[in-house]
Amino acid sequence: MLTDRQLLILRAIIDDYIQTAQPVGSRTLSKRDDLTFSSATIRNDMADLEDMGLIEKPHTSAGRIPSEIGYRYYVDHLVEKQIIDERETGRLEERLKQSSKESEILIRQAADLLSDLTNYTTVALGPNSQMETLARVDFMPLDERRGVVLIVTDQGHVEHRTVMFESRVAPDVIEETIRLLNDRLVGTSIGQLKVRIGEEVAKLQLAQRQQYENMMQLIQSTVGIQTPSSLYLGGKKKIFNQPEFQTLDTLRPFLEWIDEQERLTHWLESLPNREIYVSIGSENGIVALQNCSVITSDYTLDGKTFGTIAMIGPTRMDYRHGVQMMGQIIEALRRTKLDK
Amino acid sequence: MLTDRQLLILRAIIDDYIQTAQPVGSRTLSKRDDLTFSSATIRNDMADLEDMGLIEKPHTSAGRIPSEIGYRYYVDHLVEKQIIDERETGRLEERLKQSSKESEILIRQAADLLSDLTNYTTVALGPNSQMETLARVDFMPLDERRGVVLIVTDQGHVEHRTVMFESRVAPDVIEETIRLLNDRLVGTSIGQLKVRIGEEVAKLQLAQRQQYENMMQLIQSTVGIQTPSSLYLGGKKKIFNQPEFQTLDTLRPFLEWIDEQERLTHWLESLPNREIYVSIGSENGIVALQNCSVITSDYTLDGKTFGTIAMIGPTRMDYRHGVQMMGQIIEALRRTKLDK
DNA sequence: TATTAGCACTCATATTTAACGAGTGCTAAT
DNA sequence: ATTAGCACTCGTTAAATATGAGTGCTAATA
The missing domain is CATH 3.30.450.40 (GAF domain)
Structure with missing residues (x-):
């Protein structure tokens, strides 16, 4: 256990070192206003602190610097829990x-x-965004073969992706696909979207599948790109x-x-x-x-x-x-x- | 004007220096296969090259390094015009x-x-994107008070912005605004979009203005944010x-x-x-x-x-x-x- | 018993000095 | 016109020396 004086010295060493980036010697410390002991006394305590692993010396004739353990002790015991300064926070x-x-x-x-x-x-x-969930999917055609897929998350974020079809797709097929996706996927986390679309495709009836599979896979592939x-x-x-x-x-x-x-x-x-x-x-x-x-x-x-x-x-x-x-x-x- | 030998030497100095980052001395050069002259000869030419400002010495007893003028000469006269290596380009x-x-x-x-x-x-x-022109504007409502504005450029780039209304806006007003914007602004460069919307607002009839001004200004303000x-x-x-x-x-x-x-x-x-x-x-x-x-x-x-x-x-x-x-x-x- | 003064000792850093050698410019010979 | 020879310059390196901040220990002091 540390004596009060050792605590004072440890704190002084760290405070000083933090400011100057220079090893701190016993004489420097003894000149501080808050340390009233002689340099010899301080040296003795420093030796103890070093034995405990709280400080160390870069070489024989340098002062001491805090060790990682010392910093740890300082942070855990000597840094007061944060008091919010209302004025400052407001600013x-x-x-x-x-x-x-x-x-x-x-x-x-x-x-x-x-x-x-x-x-x-x-x-x-x-x-x-991987953690957010799907709130809505929408589609907006650009021309015959291209369109924009809009993805809106529960947090109100919007992402868009341009998709291109192999061939022309009937508007009502698109509409129906989007309705399907909205019906079944709202609430899914964005990260899982890709997998979930795959699952939905698997569930489709044979007749439906011919119609929607292409489109859904297209959306799936663009959605899969992770937004970092x-x-x-x-x-x-x-x-x-x-x-x-x-x-x-x-x-x-x-x-x-x-x-x-x-x-x-x-x-x-x-x-x-x-x-x-x-x-x-x-x-x-x-x-x-x-x-x-x-x-x-x-x-x-x-x-x-x-x-x-x-x-x-x-x-x-x-x-x-x-x-x-x-x-x-x-x-x-x-x-x-x-x-x- | 440079003699052939001086040209050869200048080139050798620069080639060598580019590789080694060390000042090049006359003896080093005389040992090169492409330089058959004695170091003394080379020294004389080096002195001339230095007089012309093409090379310089960091200090008395170092070799020479190219000056900026030397590099310039090298690039302009000694670097052959690019020959496309088909194989490499293909790779x-x-x-x-x-x-x-x-x-x-x-x-x-x-x-x-x-x-x-x-x-x-x-x-x-x-x-x-400031240079591209508007190909199309579109709007997709998210909920009563929010929506996404989509901007498509002639190059096929898509940008989106979420906008929020002060109060509920009737769907047909939105629709009409978008129609208006599309009618009048397609072809405008993205950089000018903000100014142009302002101009259009100014042109509105008093009656129309009440309806559309808000909405258009809203779009204007979001569009104005430069996409770097x-x-x-x-x-x-x-x-x-x-x-x-x-x-x-x-x-x-x-x-x-x-x-x-x-x-x-x-x-x-x-x-x-x-x-x-x-x-x-x-x-x-x-x-x-x-x-x-x-x-x-x-x-x-x-x-x-x-x-x-x-x-x-x-x-x-x-x-x-x-x-x-x-x-x-x-x-x-x-x-x-x-x-x- | 706890503190402090005193002093020999350590060791990184700065300073000086000397040796080294790569490279030059000039002169005289080829 | 080219080259060999040589004195000279000056940055780099290494060794020698000095400096001084800081320590650990011992003995004196309160």
Whole structure:
């Protein structure tokens, strides 16, 4: 167990290191107003903290830096649970409102805002349309051989796909196909749509099948194309300002990783958390993010579960401020009304 | 005017430097099979070439490197006009075909292909929908207060926008509005659509105006949102392998610049060229691309003018190969048929 | 018993110095 | 006109040295 003084020292080391990115020495600490002990005393406590694995030294004659365990302790015990600052949240909400009431734009704006607030790179993932369900299918002919299939989801999202027929299709066949699809498929999740259409085709009577099979398979094939969840990166440049990313060895893996949209999306979708969660250094298990910490949270927009937002910075990130800002942003998003 | 030998030497210097990224010395050159002169002779010619501004030395005791003027001379006089290699073009065409027949995906694929072929970063810009013209407007109600506006262009592209009414609108008013818009606006370029709708509203009779103004203004406001031309970056990572981008000073401006999608789009759209064009070093006028050269070309897909594709590498890029590959790709694209 | 002053020791970093060698420009010989 | 020869330049590398921040330990102090 840690003594009060050790706690004070640990906290001071981390706070200082977060600010300066430099190993912290005992003399520097003893000069702080909140540490009234001599450097020798502090050295003794530091040795203990090091034995406990909370801090470490890069080399003999350097000061100490927090270890991952140290950061973990700091985040779990020394970062107060988020207190929503009403004034600040209101201001954020205001800024979000200004931009637009379209969800896509709102999310981008939120990511940018969070990045500006913290100076870290952010990633925002929109709703995964695979999870939404079909509210309605419709068809609009363009010319003899082409038309647009419209898919409307329960969340009010609309997708369109142009389809082309092999040969001319009678209007009433089209009409009937659409009626059929609406009758039987409303409520199906978008992700399952393809499979379900296949099932419906199988169920058709022989007579019907000749008529509708072609058309339905056509729709099936276009519907099957996954619409990837919308992903937005905020403040990618911010990484260039971080002292730990001033060499190619550290910068390159990060940039290469962050640019892989697909992998990024999967990663965000795989995160199990609902509320704000902090992953420190190697905890996240991603080699390219070894020296990074991530604050993630699911967010809701207009009351509905919507997506995931993440903040990525060096392990030496300002956890207190980061958690605070993340809380403010998701609260502001929660309060924001969408029109639809 | 250059003597034959000087020409030979200039070419050798540039070829060598392009490959090694190291200043080329007279002794190295004299050992080449195609240069039979002594190093002293070569030195004399090098001095002349330097006087003419075609090559320069980083410092006294280094070899020579090409100057921008040298590269320009090389590109203009020493890079043979592209000869389409039928076999190779066929192979590229094949690979393009495989991926998809959708233009969006084809363009991505082309950018990736070109990047893999050359090991440089590529940018492909899709068609600018602002230039296409309206072929048809349609409307599909979703519920009492919402509906989807469909916009079809002459090129067969479809866009949709969800609109929301302040209050319930009678179906026949909607129908009539759409008829009106179709009657009067078909053929208008998408970019002008917003202005043109405004003009039409102004022309309405007082009686009509009450009915349609709201609806038309609603459509106007949603139509006004610019759909940016689709932009695709291929092989962004490639830059990390270039020796001239191994320091943050050079890498950072490049990456920051390339990540600004909007600026990039404008830049590509502003390029006046139709056929393959090479811009060397500072010629492009972009500070962040001081040390880069760019090979750009407009391309056609399925015979129609479509967009612009660019290849960005260090000034010391393999112009011959780059121009060659660019030629192959745009030829392959030209031959690729789209279904629509 | 807990704290602090004092001091020898460690080790990354910065500075200096010297050696190296690739490449040049010039001159004189071919 | 070409080439061999040679003194000279200057960036790069390596070794030698100095600097100083910070530590751990011991002994003195409250």
